[in-house]
Amino acid sequence: MSVLIYTENFDxxxxxxxxxxxxxxxxxxxxxxxxxxxxxxxxxxxxxxLTLGNYGASKVLKVNDARFSNLDNQAFAAVIAQAVEKExxxxxxxxxxxxxxxxxxxxxxxLKAGLVFAVSGLPKNLSPFTVPKKVFHGKAFAxxxxxxxxxxxxxxxxxxxxxxxxxxxxxxxxxxxIDDAAxxxxxxxxxxxxxKIILTDAEIIVSGGRGMKSADNWKPLEExxxxxxxxxxxxxxxxxEGWRPHSEHVGQTGKIIAPNLYIACGISGAIxxxxxxxxxxxxxxxxxxxxxxxxxxxxxxxxGDAQKVLPELIGAFKKFKAxx
Amino acid sequence: xxxxxxxxxxxxTTTKIKLTADKTAIDLANVQWIINPWDELALxxxxxxxxxxxxxxxxxxxxxVGNQSAEPTIRKALAIGADDAFRVNAEAKDAYFAxxxxxxxxxxxxxxxxxxxxxxxxYNGSAFGGMLAEFMDHPSVSSVSNFEFAGEVVKVNREIPxxxxxxxxALPFVAIVQKGIAKEPRIPSMRxxxxxxxxxxxxxxxxxxxAMTEFVAFEPPQPKAACKMVDPANVAELVELLHxxxxxx
Ligand SMILES: Cc1cc2nc3c(=O)[nH]c(=O)nc-3n(C[C@H](O)[C@H](O)[C@H](O)COP(=O)(O)OP(=O)(O)OC[C@H]3O[C@@H](n4cnc5c(N)ncnc54)[C@H](O)[C@@H]3O)c2cc1C
Ligand SMILES: Nc1ncnc2c1ncn2[C@@H]1O[C@H](COP(=O)(O)O)[C@@H](O)[C@H]1O
Numbered sequence: 001m002s003v004l005i006y007t008e009n010f011d012x013x014x015x016x017x018x019x020x021x022x023x024x025x026x027x028x029x030x031x032x033x034x035x036x037x038x039x040x041x042x043x044x045x046x047x048x049x050l051t052l053g054n055y056g057a058s059k060v061l062k063v064n065d066a067r068f069s070n071l072d073n074q075a076f077a078a079v080i081a082q083a084v085e086k087e088x089x090x091x092x093x094x095x096x097x098x099x100x101x102x103x104x105x106x107x108x109x110x111l112k113a114g115l116v117f118a119v120s121g122l123p124k125n126l127s128p129f130t131v132p133k134k135v136f137h138g139k140a141f142a143x144x145x146x147x148x149x150x151x152x153x154x155x156x157x158x159x160x161x162x163x164x165x166x167x168x169x170x171x172x173x174x175x176x177x178i179d180d181a182a183x184x185x186x187x188x189x190x191x192x193x194x195x196k197i198i199l200t201d202a203e204i205i206v207s208g209g210r211g212m213k214s215a216d217n218w219k220p221l222e223e224x225x226x227x228x229x230x231x232x233x234x235x236x237x238x239x240x241e242g243w244r245p246h247s248e249h250v251g252q253t254g255k256i257i258a259p260n261l262y263i264a265c266g267i268s269g270a271i272x273x274x275x276x277x278x279x280x281x282x283x284x285x286x287x288x289x290x291x292x293x294x295x296x297x298x299x300x301x302x303x304g305d306a307q308k309v310l311p312e313l314i315g316a317f318k319k320f321k322a323x324x
Numbered sequence: 325x326x327x328x329x330x331x332x333x334x335x336x337t338t339t340k341i342k343l344t345a346d347k348t349a350i351d352l353a354n355v356q357w358i359i360n361p362w363d364e365l366a367l368x369x370x371x372x373x374x375x376x377x378x379x380x381x382x383x384x385x386x387x388x389v390g391n392q393s394a395e396p397t398i399r400k401a402l403a404i405g406a407d408d409a410f411r412v413n414a415e416a417k418d419a420y421f422a423x424x425x426x427x428x429x430x431x432x433x434x435x436x437x438x439x440x441x442x443x444x445x446x447y448n449g450s451a452f453g454g455m456l457a458e459f460m461d462h463p464s465v466s467s468v469s470n471f472e473f474a475g476e477v478v479k480v481n482r483e484i485p486x487x488x489x490x491x492x493x494a495l496p497f498v499a500i501v502q503k504g505i506a507k508e509p510r511i512p513s514m515r516x517x518x519x520x521x522x523x524x525x526x527x528x529x530x531x532x533x534x535a536m537t538e539f540v541a542f543e544p545p546q547p548k549a550a551c552k553m554v555d556p557a558n559v560a561e562l563v564e565l566l567h568x569x570x571x572x573x
Contacts (some may be wrong), residue, residue: 050433073457073466074463098467102454102465105451105452105453105458106455108451108458109454109459111421113535113536114537115455118448134447134448135542138349139340139545140341140545141542141545144538144539144540145540147538148536184497185465185491185492187492188492189490190484198485199571200485201485228573247502251336253361260572281572282570284566292475295551296551300553300565301553302553302556303556315559315560316562317563318564
């Protein structure tokens with residue numbers, strides 16, 4: 001019996017979501033009275049692997065094989081399944097990322113293990129194994145029972161948090177059996193912007209809607225984001241208009257985000273928009289219409305013209321940053 | 325070459341979610357049903373590819389696991405332009421069950437490309453496409469935001485943090501698609517709706533299989549505390565609240 005946590009790395013480094021996943025897996029292992037084992041695929045240095053011990057992993061299985069620097073769903077799933085079998089793990093934890101979406105379902109079929117995606121907290125019950133999850137993009141919560149002996153849980157981002165729990169992790173090389181023929185997808189090129197804060201990593205997000213009126217009006221919004229160390233986002237019509245790139249579109253048909261702070265400027269708060277942002281810890285809305293539905297989803301609101309409010313906010317945050 | 329699009333029948337995205345009295349299910353009375361938005365875009369892209377293929381793509385089929393009540397949604401997919409359809413006659417108990425059913429139903433049909441959506445808008449499972457690929461032992465690419473042919477080769481864009489990768493999968497394969505795959509979903513024309521009535525919709529009986537997961541209880545979200553309003557003439561107060569009360573800056 002054990003809990004196995006699949007840890008994603010990004011060019012050899014772990015991110016907050018990885019540590020959150022490990023923290024969560026370690027807590028479940030604690031509840032079950034067993035150990036938390038992390039699994040890492042690809043080239044990650046041992047000192048980086050050891051950081052997983054800070055969040056409760058007592059062992060790190062590493063498959064230090066350069067073939068895993070590009071995602072191949074089938075090959076990754078095969079190796080994760082092998083590790084689960086080797087360790088006799090009965091609970092497998094993954095993040096809620098696109099990588100988990102690509103891989104977890106395949107592991108599920110390989111192991112005949114029930115999978116619940118984007119779980120929002122600790123199991124409510126270990127027998128029957130019951131986990132909470134949002135459905136209908138947050139319009140309801142559900143309890144889901146996983147009936148199979150092995151259970152796979154993907155944790156929704158920012159729903160547990162990073163929790164320190166220092167263990168001295170031992171690193172063990174895992175000799176996964178996988179031949180080159182198993183890699184059936186080939187990555188031929190990569191387009192990646194560097195330096196920009198990535199939307200799904202951001203702690204603070206400043207977002208604009210059609211109420212911003214034109215692409216030119218984004219300057220103050222970007223300035224505010226700069227001051228807050230925030231990423232910028234937008235509603236769907238804004239990216240449809242071409243005012244902002246499609247990668248910034250949040251909502252049901254864009255990105256689902258869960259930052260600590262979401263500042264919505266000139267966004268009405270349509271249900272499909274809220275579906276992507278309602279997991280934010282705190283929502284601030286700036287809207288000229290006091291009846292805008294965004295105010296029923298927001299924690300703090302300012303009724304006013306975003307063009308006038310944003311410069312004021314920039315001033316106030318600058319002052320705050322200077323003093324703190 | 326043949327393309328299969330897996331479609332899930334879901335409540336309209338603006339549906340108000342009500343629970344049954346015992347809170348063990350969503351009350352589905354008076355719900356409007358639609359094709360899951362990703363599947364509608366996947367179908368749109370499949371049809372575009374077929375039209376541009378100069379006859380190389382011979383057929384675009386759709387398939388759904390569901391009982392009879394899913395048929396209007398399947399007919400809509402035919403009206404949009406799919407050539408034929410399958411319905412596996414069973415309630416889709418979970419993604420594992422549904423993917424198994426589809427793998428069984430099409431195992432002798434030799435589809436070269438199978439398209440699924442990245443998430444159903446009802447139970448937000450994000451599980452089906454990868455499961456289907458594994459049941460069929462096909463490669464899969466997830467988070468696909470663009471799909472093209474370069475001669476004989478398929479090229480898809482896979483979204484990654486901060487950008488995308490171009491991936492070339494071996495065929496047959498499963499593409500799990502998201503935003504970007506097509507611009508706007510196609511809307512059925514009058515002629516499409518008329519023709520859909522004559523197009524083949526084959527009902528396949530379900531194979532014996534179990535579900536791995538079960539939804540046992542539902543709860544409405546916690547009601548949110550009222551929004552605190554800050555005077556636009558005094559935005560410093562907002563900064564103060566975010567710092568001292570919400571403690572997030
Ligand atoms: C299937 C489907 C999926 C969808 N998916 C998404 C999605 O993923 N994401 C998404 O965002 N939308 C999505 N939509 C669209 C959604 O329904 C709304 O149309 C959209 O979110 C509205 O965008 P908006 O709030 O920017 O614009 P609007 O609804 O036009 O709102 C503009 C707001 O700005 C305010 N305003 C105007 N002037 C000012 C000013 N000077 N200062 C301050 N405020 C001002 C107005 O009061 C208004 O509230 C989807 C729709 C469908 C049917
Ligand atoms: N009952 C079903 N019949 C056919 N396809 C389905 C069904 N359920 C889910 N899918 C496919 O799986 C995708 C979403 O996966 P999931 O969120 O796991 O339900 C959808 O976009 C469909 O392509």
